[in-house]
């Protein structure tokens with residue numbers, strides 16, 4: 001008789017897990033993770049799994065980084081929380097300064113919130129209110145790409161374009177503008193986007209995009225040139241470019257920001273995930289001085305927005321230490337070395353007949369299995385095989401991808417790449 005971990009049984013009675021069918025909740029056994037260290041997740045039997053997903057793309061410098069743990073403990077001993085209504089504290093103010101210093105030029109103001117979704121909500125509300133106060137109240141629409149993903153709260157879902165994330169909630173969502181050409185090659189899609197912006201500029205509050213990689217849609221990558229032209233296009237329409245760097249920021253693409261590949265600055269930038277090294281839920285929305293100044297004045301012009309945990313000292317202390325580690329350990333350089341290793345490793349998978357559309361950028365690489373698709377089964381077959389071999393490889397349907405910590409050691413990365421190869425051999429043989 002198979003003995004099921006009591007914690008799994010308990011979870012089946014009380015937990016409602018994210019992005020999990022209830023059939024799977026009752027029938028599949030989740031891993032019971034007890035400990036995390038570096039790129040490794042350790043289950044309650046002591047078995048180690050390489051976290052190829054970096055815990056939903058957030059653990060950018062590995063789990064339980066000793067310096068982040070120390071920063072957290074020191075801050076907890078002093079002041080775990082203090083709401084920033086008429087009060088300020090050093091961790092949040094210094095973090096804002098340090099963030100502005102590494103941000104794309106022109107982003108001078110920092111607004112804190114709790115996660116990627118709320119960072120995006122903040123950006124949307126900022127843009128719409130700015131235009132009201134700038135005498136352009138008709139600018140209320142957002143332009144977004146089909147296949148975009150910006151989070152799971154209602155506004156963030158509204159500006160998303162992945163059908164599975166939207167389908168059930170249509171009644172709650174506001175209208176957005178999509179370029180008419182959504183299928184096909186990226187240059188055509190962007191051409192269609194540029195036309196749309198030029199035509200509809202008078203009603204557009206902003207253009208929201210994931211720079212260079214559409215993550216949740218299945219790691220869909222496009223060129224920095226297209227992002228550069230989009231910047232020019234937004235500038236000539238005098239509307240805002242809102243860069244959702246929640247996934248691609250903090251070195252995921254090999255540079256601090258994906259926007260850096262195109263040498264452009266957005267008007268608003270959202271960051272989360274790697275922002276706290278994936279350790280605490282905290283995020284930031286950065287805005288230009290122009291936008292900030294659009295709110296100058298009294299109560300009739302203030303930004304009517306702010307969460308309880310705005311600037312949370314624990315999150316802020318950890319986020320500051322993340323920036324210190326990035327600088328002192330040259331994490332971006334490590335990312336660039338690992339990027340090259342991953343790119344070369346993934347190229348080798350081209351010999352497997354099931355593998356299609358191999359791509360990589362920075363410490364992120366992906367391919368499709370079989371016909372692909374979010375409801376596909378091969379990705380999950382890969383997941384099971386990898387799990388047996390000690391790799392946690394959560395797929396997006398039949399999109400198999402890796403997004404490990406940027407500073408993953410060469411031998412761990414080689415283990416990951418070899419394991420993928422072995423899994424592919426087994427799937428092809430079956």
Ligand SMILES: *Cc1c(COP(=O)(O)O)cnc(C)c1O
Nearest residue numbers: 115116117149150151215246247
């Ligand atoms: C993950 C993600 C979000 C949402 O972040 P949460 O912290 O899950 O709310 C938003 N945008 C992008 C591009 C993301 O990858």
